[in-house]
Amino acid sequence: MSFADMYGSLGQEPHDIWMVAEVTGGKPTSLTLEMIGGARTMADGLGCYVHAVVLGNGLGELPDLVAAGADRVHVADDPALAEFAVEPYLKVLGDLFTAQPPEIVLFGATPLGDELAPRLAQRLSTGLLSHCASLYMDEIERVLIGTHPVYEGEYSVVVACPQARPEIATVLQDAFGPPYLDSYRMGETEPVTVDLAGVEERVKRVGPAEFTPPEVPLRKALRIVSAGRQAGDFELTKQLAGALGAHVAGAREAVDEGWITDKQVVGAMGESVRPDLYVAVGIRGDTYHVYGIRDAKFVVAIHPEADAPILKSADAGLVGDPAKIVPGLIEALQK
Amino acid sequence: MRIVVAIKQVLDPRGFTVNRKAEKIFVNREEWITNPADLCALEAALALKDKLGAEVIVLSGGPARAGDALRDAWARGANRAIHLSDKAFASADGSVAARILAKTVSKLGDVDMVLCGDKAIDTGAGEVGPRLAEALGWPQVLGALDVTVVDGHVRAVRANGKEYVTLEAGLPAMVTVSAGANKQRYPHGGRIMDSYRQYQPEVWTASDLGLSEDELNPVMDNRGQSYPPERQRGTILGSPEELVRLLKRNRVV
Amino acid sequence: MDFTFAPEYVALRKMLREFAEEEVRPLAKTIDREHRVPHETLKKGAKIGLLGVPFPTKYGGMGAGETGYCIMMEEIGRVCTSTATNIGAHIGIGAMAIYMDGTEAQKEKYLTPLASGEKIAAFALTEPNAGSDAAGIRTRAVREGDSYFLDGSKIYITNGPIADIVSVLAVTDSSLGARGGVTAFIVETAWEGFKVGTLENKMGIRGSSTSELIFDNLRVPQENILGQIGLGFVTFMKTLDLGRVSLGAACLGGAQAALEAAMQWAKARNQFGTYIAAKQSIQWMVADIACEIEALRSLVYRTAWMVDSHKPFSREAAMCKLYGSEVASRAINKALQIHGALGYSRDHPIERAWRDARIAEIFEGTNEIQRIVIASELFQEIGVRVRP
Numbered sequence: 001m002s003f004a005d006m007y008g009s010l011g012q013e014p015h016d017i018w019m020v021a022e023v024t025g026g027k028p029t030s031l032t033l034e035m036i037g038g039a040r041t042m043a044d045g046l047g048c049y050v051h052a053v054v055l056g057n058g059l060g061e062l063p064d065l066v067a068a069g070a071d072r073v074h075v076a077d078d079p080a081l082a083e084f085a086v087e088p089y090l091k092v093l094g095d096l097f098t099a100q101p102p103e104i105v106l107f108g109a110t111p112l113g114d115e116l117a118p119r120l121a122q123r124l125s126t127g128l129l130s131h132c133a134s135l136y137m138d139e140i141e142r143v144l145i146g147t148h149p150v151y152e153g154e155y156s157v158v159v160a161c162p163q164a165r166p167e168i169a170t171v172l173q174d175a176f177g178p179p180y181l182d183s184y185r186m187g188e189t190e191p192v193t194v195d196l197a198g199v200e201e202r203v204k205r206v207g208p209a210e211f212t213p214p215e216v217p218l219r220k221a222l223r224i225v226s227a228g229r230q231a232g233d234f235e236l237t238k239q240l241a242g243a244l245g246a247h248v249a250g251a252r253e254a255v256d257e258g259w260i261t262d263k264q265v266v267g268a269m270g271e272s273v274r275p276d277l278y279v280a281v282g283i284r285g286d287t288y289h290v291y292g293i294r295d296a297k298f299v300v301a302i303h304p305e306a307d308a309p310i311l312k313s314a315d316a317g318l319v320g321d322p323a324k325i326v327p328g329l330i331e332a333l334q335k
Numbered sequence: 336m337r338i339v340v341a342i343k344q345v346l347d348p349r350g351f352t353v354n355r356k357a358e359k360i361f362v363n364r365e366e367w368i369t370n371p372a373d374l375c376a377l378e379a380a381l382a383l384k385d386k387l388g389a390e391v392i393v394l395s396g397g398p399a400r401a402g403d404a405l406r407d408a409w410a411r412g413a414n415r416a417i418h419l420s421d422k423a424f425a426s427a428d429g430s431v432a433a434r435i436l437a438k439t440v441s442k443l444g445d446v447d448m449v450l451c452g453d454k455a456i457d458t459g460a461g462e463v464g465p466r467l468a469e470a471l472g473w474p475q476v477l478g479a480l481d482v483t484v485v486d487g488h489v490r491a492v493r494a495n496g497k498e499y500v501t502l503e504a505g506l507p508a509m510v511t512v513s514a515g516a517n518k519q520r521y522p523h524g525g526r527i528m529d530s531y532r533q534y535q536p537e538v539w540t541a542s543d544l545g546l547s548e549d550e551l552n553p554v555m556d557n558r559g560q561s562y563p564p565e566r567q568r569g570t571i572l573g574s575p576e577e578l579v580r581l582l583k584r585n586r587v588v
Numbered sequence: 589m590d591f592t593f594a595p596e597y598v599a600l601r602k603m604l605r606e607f608a609e610e611e612v613r614p615l616a617k618t619i620d621r622e623h624r625v626p627h628e629t630l631k632k633g634a635k636i637g638l639l640g641v642p643f644p645t646k647y648g649g650m651g652a653g654e655t656g657y658c659i660m661m662e663e664i665g666r667v668c669t670s671t672a673t674n675i676g677a678h679i680g681i682g683a684m685a686i687y688m689d690g691t692e693a694q695k696e697k698y699l700t701p702l703a704s705g706e707k708i709a710a711f712a713l714t715e716p717n718a719g720s721d722a723a724g725i726r727t728r729a730v731r732e733g734d735s736y737f738l739d740g741s742k743i744y745i746t747n748g749p750i751a752d753i754v755s756v757l758a759v760t761d762s763s764l765g766a767r768g769g770v771t772a773f774i775v776e777t778a779w780e781g782f783k784v785g786t787l788e789n790k791m792g793i794r795g796s797s798t799s800e801l802i803f804d805n806l807r808v809p810q811e812n813i814l815g816q817i818g819l820g821f822v823t824f825m826k827t828l829d830l831g832r833v834s835l836g837a838a839c840l841g842g843a844q845a846a847l848e849a850a851m852q853w854a855k856a857r858n859q860f861g862t863y864i865a866a867k868q869s870i871q872w873m874v875a876d877i878a879c880e881i882e883a884l885r886s887l888v889y890r891t892a893w894m895v896d897s898h899k900p901f902s903r904e905a906a907m908c909k910l911y912g913s914e915v916a917s918r919a920i921n922k923a924l925q926i927h928g929a930l931g932y933s934r935d936h937p938i939e940r941a942w943r944d945a946r947i948a949e950i951f952e953g954t955n956e957i958q959r960i961v962i963a964s965e966l967f968q969e970i971g972v973r974v975r976p
Contacts, residue, residue, distance in 0.1 A: 208499065
């Protein structure tokens with residue numbers, strides 16, 4: 001179905017950039033503000049407006065949405081929308097986008113976005129630029145170009161939806177830079193009529209569950225925190241692993257220290273691992289150990305000696321006492 | 336009970352390397368595997384077959400090699416395997432794939448549940464599941480780790496941060512399953528032999544499904560590849576906060 | 589001539605590769621260190637038909653023939669020689685003897701539980717005085733009514749300590765010697781008079797159990813005679829013949845693993861300013877290993893094809909065993925050299941591979957015997973009898 005079929009009867013061309021805002025703790029999420037900022041830049045280039053849609057219940061003032069660049073904020077405030085639920089949210093958005101057809105709709109690549117964006121795209125017979133790590137408007141062709149990582153980020157695919165409208169995209173954190181909040185910016189806020197007649201959320205939350213995921217062996221672990229002779233307090237290594245949801249491993253000397261079993265040794269004489277993240281705490285990184293992480297995607301090394309070989313091959317290194325650095329790292333991760 | 340599982344083949348990432356500097360993908364060993372999350376979905380379906388005697392029908396699009404994935408699914412225990420095969424399907428994007436699958440499910444009739452992987456490793460989009468749910472007009476449960484059926488309802492356990500939560504929806508429903516949800520059974524070697532010697536997957540074409548050319552036109556355009564920057568080895572940072580920012584920028588945490 | 593594997597074998601190999609990597613490899617070091625049999629792995633394998641790969645489905649096997657069996661032995665041999673030995677002794681000689689010469693009733697009673705892995709088999713030929721000179725066995729089987737009573741002992745029997753069913757060769761008429769005086773029996777280890785003797789403390793394949801078997805007035809009913817009375821030697825030699833092909837396949841797997849490991853190390857190991865893969869000495873070693881593996885691969889699978897096509901294969905089978913064991917030893921030796929001192933560490937798998945490989949030149953008929961078999965067959969073709 002072409003957009004002319006869809007919208008022609010309403011006499012409206014799709015226009016403007018819309019985004020679906022998410023609010024936690026009464027404030028818009030940082031991703032929401034980033035997206036508004038990105039939309040603002042694109043809208044300025046196209047000469048059109050930025051709309052932000054917020055759904056919820058008991059939503060207070062959200063001045064940051066305008067400050068970040070929204071021209072118009074559409075607020076759908078209704079008890080039925082208090083918790084995110086697919087069907088009610090989709091109905092409200094669908095009605096809104098039928099009445100005011102967007103050229104572009106942005107969602108965050110969040111649980112909400114992952115549930116709603118593809119469904120909306122199918123409902124409107126349009127394309128989806130999913131999980132974009134970067135997004136820009138090609139002004140000559142007037143089409144949105146999105147780049148999204150595939151194969152766990154080995155490379156990225158560049159996609160576009162040239163004809164169908166709206167162009168819907170889900171956006172990853174940091175795809176757009178941090179927004180510029182200008183409290184002098186002017187924008188309108190208008191309420192959205194919520195009509196949920198005959199709409200029922202068919203997926204219900206029953207309650208918390210107990211689940212034990214299947215054990216992942218070290219050689220398949222996606223995140224590993226590994227200790228070497230200079231790690232100091234092994235407890236800290238374990239805590240860091242906990243904070244990252246990582247497996248605990250070590251260089252061969254960690255067995256001598258009594259910290260790990262020989263099944264957790266990484267290196268030529270132990271396991272070869274291929275995690276997305278490998279944190280080497282206090283490991284000097286001789287050939288035999290580094291052999292075990294040759295296929296690791298991102299290596300972080302923490303070591304007191306600036307001349308430790310591992311610091312040369314790691315993607316990122318921190319020089320200093322692990323006893324001081326590791327707690328700082330755990331804290332920074334939990335923020 | 337009738338369960339449909341949609342699977343697809345992806346290129347085995349262990350068979351290719353990406354040279355970031357040259358901005359090229361070198362395929363050293365072209366091997367096709369069933370998308371890992373789809374195998375988890377199939378395993379969840381087979382567990383329901385074991386427990387409830389459900390009928391499991393596996394679907395896959397793709398060229399001739401998809402037959403191997405379908406035979407593998409049959410060897411693992413699926414009752415039927417259907418190859419959705421047509422030249423017109425080759426250009427399918429998410430919207431078209433959802434239409435093809437929806438038509439197939441309708442044509443099969445009496446389907447209680449559709450299971451598929453939540454994401455494919457070659458697209459990372461996670462869109463076909465919800466699109467299919469929309470095309471069928473069914474509720475969707477995404478990212479399930481455990482799937483059971485209780486009193487005509489599907490119950491799924493999925494992650495909620497570091498904890499887990501149970502969701503429930505009436506049947507029929509569309510459920511996507513996450514990779515790592517379960518450990519898959521190995522097919523019996525005899526079944527593998529039979530999957531080629533005795534068995535033949537069914538083949539359905541565009542005309543079998545009554546799909547028009549219009550419905551098979553993709554809306555998405557592939558504009559090429561882009562490559563991550565070369566690894567900056569040996570970078571020394573000043574603080575843990577700087578490290579965390581770098582990790583987030585690289586989407587490692 | 590089509591040298592590709594039929595798609596069902598490709599699919600089978602894929603599954604076996606996964607099973608080997610996920611279930612067998614993780615335990616390889618442990619079972620060697622702890623000197624134990626990986627029962628848990630054998631049980632898992634049994635569930636998917638691994639313990640009956642070549643046998644027809646009507647006996648509970650996988651119906652994959654000798655080709656499928658060789659593929660399995662190659663894939664398992666690539667990750668753990670001990671596990672391959674456990675399975676090989678069970679399928680390739682223990683159960684195979686019953687498959688080759690058993691009656692329908694015997695196959696139903698014994699082969700079916702063996703093919704499904706419910707029971708484990710062993711093959712008892714060797715004695716302290718009868719190794720290569722198999723005709724020198726002394727275990728007696730004395731007839732009394734409708735039973736035979738076995739007395740004697742066997743040595744170096746793989747799976748001896750864990751077997752439920754053993755094919756045993758015993759002397760029924762010492763005056764007739766090997767031709768007519770020796771009979772094969774199917775023995776259940778639960779029977780009175782059967783005892784497992786000393787467990788061997790081996791250099792390698794320590795994840796496989798090898799022991800003495802002692803028969804003390806062990807009563808065997810006459811229904812359990814395997815093959816013809818007095819012609820047990822024929823049954824046993826036939827079985828050993830066939831077992832050589834899959835042994836070659838296991839050696840192929842081991843050699844392949846050595847090559848892969850050596851190449852990975854050569855890629856990573858940096859000396860004199862570059863990776864050692866850039867050094868000619870390493871390249872030549874790799875090329876030599878690869879050539880031998882390629883030749884062995886063709887030999888093994890062509891011989892498997894001959895078996896499955898019901899063509900004579902005795903000479904080629906001996907070649908599989910002879911060449912396979914020597915290729916594996918050479919490949920592993922070179923690979924160890926490429927690893928340098930690392931290869932000498934007991935923490936590194938190549939050290940274990942080196943110890944494991946050595947037995948292949950000795951058991952299942954020493955390589956000296958294989959050479960005699962090959963030479964005598966060749967000379968026979970030109971009218972020369974050279975049997976010793």
